[in-house]
Amino acid sequence: MPMTDYTSWGRVHRPRQTVCPPRWRTDPLPACAADSLLPYGRGRSYGDCCLNDGGGLLPTSALEHFIAFDEQAGLLRCEAGLTLGDILEVTVPRGWFLPVTPGTRHVTVGGAIANDVHGKNHHADGTFGRHVTRLELLRSDGQRIVCGPDENPEWFAATVGGLGLTGLITWAEFRLKPIASRAIEQQQIRFASLSEYRDIAAESDAEWTYTVAWVDCLSRGRELGRGVLFRGRHAQAGTRIGKPDRSKLAVPFELPVSLVNGASIRLFNRLYYATHPTRVQSREVDYGPFFYPLDNIAHWNRLYGRRGLYQFQCAIPEAEFDAMHELFERIAQSGQGSMLAVLKRFGDVPSPGLLSFPRPGLTLALDFANRGERTRRLLGELEDVVAQAGGALYPAKDALMRPETFQQAYPRWRELAEHRDPAFSSSLWRRVTGETA
Numbered sequence: 001m002p003m004t005d006y007t008s009w010g011r012v013h014r015p016r017q018t019v020c021p022p023r024w025r026t027d028p029l030p031a032c033a034a035d036s037l038l039p040y041g042r043g044r045s046y047g048d049c050c051l052n053d054g055g056g057l058l059p060t061s062a063l064e065h066f067i068a069f070d071e072q073a074g075l076l077r078c079e080a081g082l083t084l085g086d087i088l089e090v091t092v093p094r095g096w097f098l099p100v101t102p103g104t105r106h107v108t109v110g111g112a113i114a115n116d117v118h119g120k121n122h123h124a125d126g127t128f129g130r131h132v133t134r135l136e137l138l139r140s141d142g143q144r145i146v147c148g149p150d151e152n153p154e155w156f157a158a159t160v161g162g163l164g165l166t167g168l169i170t171w172a173e174f175r176l177k178p179i180a181s182r183a184i185e186q187q188q189i190r191f192a193s194l195s196e197y198r199d200i201a202a203e204s205d206a207e208w209t210y211t212v213a214w215v216d217c218l219s220r221g222r223e224l225g226r227g228v229l230f231r232g233r234h235a236q237a238g239t240r241i242g243k244p245d246r247s248k249l250a251v252p253f254e255l256p257v258s259l260v261n262g263a264s265i266r267l268f269n270r271l272y273y274a275t276h277p278t279r280v281q282s283r284e285v286d287y288g289p290f291f292y293p294l295d296n297i298a299h300w301n302r303l304y305g306r307r308g309l310y311q312f313q314c315a316i317p318e319a320e321f322d323a324m325h326e327l328f329e330r331i332a333q334s335g336q337g338s339m340l341a342v343l344k345r346f347g348d349v350p351s352p353g354l355l356s357f358p359r360p361g362l363t364l365a366l367d368f369a370n371r372g373e374r375t376r377r378l379l380g381e382l383e384d385v386v387a388q389a390g391g392a393l394y395p396a397k398d399a400l401m402r403p404e405t406f407q408q409a410y411p412r413w414r415e416l417a418e419h420r421d422p423a424f425s426s427s428l429w430r431r432v433t434g435e436t437a
């Protein structure tokens, strides 16, 4: 197989990898002339957890079959390369929805498990891994391990949030949630500051299944952390909405320079905030634009130009609210940041993985156009604030975190190391653990 440039969503890295796609879930792992292997879903991770520079990649796009669907119980078994979007196409008309979904539907089941992804309902339902009942792991020695919360639980805990390092997940089984309509009852509420956000978020989490906020990351002073909170729940049967919007915009090619800069962000943020009135706005919307607003612009990451983007996502204990203030201060001062800064409260539903990222507190996610050293310096400063507050950075989004930050935030990483398939590795793993083989 040729060397090729499979990359991640941030497009900062241009790794050289040998690509060895598995064909069938019943086959052994493909022969691959590389020192190490790593499963690859759809590369929707932003940094280097899905990359294996100098090694081999196992893209799972051929493992895209449904295996069994119990329509009474809402239990689905499918191959790990199937995307969440493909699943929704089949299950929504039958009255079933994903238990947890990230902000794009273009991720695979294997990727959702390996990063133990979270969604807007984390405060109510926890992470994706909590809803997985069983999965099969194929190891490089040919062994197949079926595991779940009650079956080989140590392998399950290592594989959920295990960053693809315990072996190839060939199939998984998980519970869906019943819905009466494809519509979402949605409300939008503007808030004028970070403290106001905290009150509205706590009140909303008590009553709404889904909550998330957009924040104007460049506002300062008394307006620091102002934004708009979105909350939603699945609508009742018979709720009427317009036809689902199937139109697709696309950024056709990589732009030579980033269109995302201080001036464009400031302008967008002012307009976006101003166009949301202070009173609560309610309406019914299709689940697509509610969960996946960015999916309507294919390849939107190309807007960041050839140098790509970094994403920063942290979790900070709620008691360390001042640290969140400091993060916003530093981002606003730097003039960097993005139109899409997202704030959410994680709940206290325990995550099942040894290395799952979500933990009780606040999570902030935002993109930064890659402006070289300037951006890396800012991200280093933000990392310091997070580490001092006892928080964590999300490996699915990260490209720069230092080993000490990772090892402090994920103290069980050595247990994952013990379960790692000796033939598997990744660029992220080598960077944050120093392990080379």
Ligand SMILES: Cc1cc2nc3c(=O)[nH]c(=O)nc-3n(C[C@H](O)[C@H](O)[C@H](O)COP(=O)(O)OP(=O)(O)OC[C@H]3O[C@@H](n4cnc5c(N)ncnc54)[C@H](O)[C@@H]3O)c2cc1C
Residues within 6 Å of the ligand: 009, 038, 039, 040, 041, 042, 043, 044, 045, 046, 049, 050, 060, 080, 081, 101, 102, 103, 104, 106, 107, 108, 109, 110, 111, 112, 114, 115, 116, 117, 118, 119, 162, 163, 164, 165, 167, 168, 169, 170, 294, 396, 397, 426
């Ligand atoms: C627009 C956007 C919005 C997002 N929103 C969220 C969000 O709200 N919440 C959230 O948690 N994440 C979010 N993400 C991140 C994304 O959900 C995760 O990075 C996810 O893991 C990507 O899945 P993927 O299939 O593309 O896997 P990849 O990115 O290709 O791989 C991710 C990891 O999974 C491993 N892996 C993939 N397939 C397998 C397999 N079959 N067996 C074993 N390991 C495997 C890889 O080795 C790698 O370590 C978002 C990403 C984007 C681009």
